[in-house]
Amino acid sequence: MEKPDITVYGAHWCPDCRQSKQFLGEHQIPYAWVDIEKDKAAEEFVTRTNNGKRIIPTIVFADGSFLVEPSNAELASKLGLKTSASRSHYDLLILGGGPAGLTAALYTAREYIDTLVIERAAFGGQAAGTEKLENFPGFPDGVSGIEFSKRLRSQAEKFGVELLHAQDVLELRCRQNYPCVKTTDGKTYSARAMLITTGSRYKRLNVSGENEYLGAGVHFCATCDGPFYKGKRVAVIGGGNSATEESLLLTKFADHVTILVRGDQFKATRVIQESVFSHPRIDVRWHTEAKEFIGRDSKLTEIRLINNETGSEELLPVEGVFIFVGLSPNTGFLEGSGVVLDPWGFVVTGHDLLHRDCWPKKDAGRDPYLLETSVPGIFAAGDVRDKSTKQVASAAGEGASVALMIREYLKMR
Ligand SMILES: Cc1cc2nc3c(=O)[nH]c(=O)nc-3n(C[C@H](O)[C@H](O)[C@H](O)COP(=O)(O)OP(=O)(O)OC[C@H]3O[C@@H](n4cnc5c(N)ncnc54)[C@H](O)[C@@H]3O)c2cc1C
Secondary structure (H helix, E strand, O other): OOOOOOEEEEOOOOHHHHHHHHHHHHOOOOOEEEEOOOOHHHHHHHHHHOOOOOOOOEEEOOOOOEEEOOOHHHHHHHOOOOOOOOOOEEEEEEEOOOHHHHHHHHHHHHOOOOEEEEOOOOOOHHHHOOOOEOOOOOOOOOEOHHHHHHHHHHHHHHOOOEEEOOOOEEEEEEEOOEEEEEEOOOOEEEEEEEEEOOOEEEOOOOOEOOOOOEOOOEEOOHHHHHHHHOOOEEEEEOOOHHHHHHHHHHOOOOOEEEEEOOOOOOOOOHHHHHHHHOOOOEEEEOOEEEEEEEEEOOEEEEEEEEEOOOOOEEEEEOOEEEEOOOEEEOOHHHOOOOOOEOOOOOEOOOHHHHHOOOOOHHHHOOOOOOOEOOOOOEEEOHHHEOOOOOOHHHHHHHHHHHHHHHHHHHHHO
């Protein structure tokens, strides 16, 4: 077999290495992977190349040039990928190329609506990072996140969607009645309508081992990954509604669930609390935090716990841990745009705008579409939206629905 032109030096636990590998994989660019923790000569090479520092990923190209910890934009530019669009104005700009954005794009492009999708990382969004999707309709044996994202992307491209790689949307404004965005390279793109599908991120604890065992014992979605823990012991971290509800859900699969709560009480509703307290296979530890995730053979085996009152530590043997300490929406770039957010930063849409009295009914002369934001002509769908259900199937469903709303909106414009 021919040796690939690109070699990525890294380690299995390194998230930046995963990001670069994912970027290369998504763009179907062959590369050789060298784990420097298993190859002494490679480790020495990386250290020598970086003037005595062990920095990964270090990516070496056929001509001997190399990039160290590159951003996706740097990698894209080095690889000659398209990082600027063919024009500066479109019928529709879609911000974020996850399941919601790509589904909307394939619907609109199929209706001859001229569509550009701007994505800062690899197309596919959070779904691309999912080991195996088992609950998307039509895949009875499940499908890997990478394969699913590849299919979504090629389906969108088939209908003529233009995809802009490795560009972060930094700002959204309305100029002369057209929404426009600025991207990392300083370019501005405008459109007759805009769709925000930038998703959200699960908040991390930032403790040792969390990244290393991501998807290999450390999870953020019980609906998605709970079924992998049939008959096993798991822990749940958090004390809000999500942590308690997901703990109850996990009892359908796991043998035992231990909930670790930083404070001395739950923030969940009373009814859920009662169900948790009365459940024979759930125990709760108050004033308890995870200090380290520990494993063997790339699988989580135990959590080092610390009692934040006494400072005492202990090891809790578990095969899985589910972290529910909140979600951060990717909406920082909306500051100053006029798009109304809820108190947690998610985009408010539809009837909720009327209840909050933040829809410009007089100017718009109509009520908002169900997935329209407080700025007429700017829509939102998927995980970034307030009250969305944070699942791939619902994100894709919202993408399809919002595309049809945008079609109707564009007919009026
Ligand atoms: C580890 C993990 C496992 C999961 N497993 C499952 C599962 O098994 N089943 C299931 O149904 N759900 C699962 N989910 C949830 C599911 O992935 C999400 O609900 C779904 O991907 C949401 O789609 P979306 O398009 O709304 O947002 P996302 O998938 O988050 O996509 C948003 C996109 O926008 C891009 N973006 C963000 N900000 C900007 C910006 N400023 N400029 C340009 N681009 C930007 C992001 O890079 C991203 O690609 C999982 C999530 C995670 C993290």
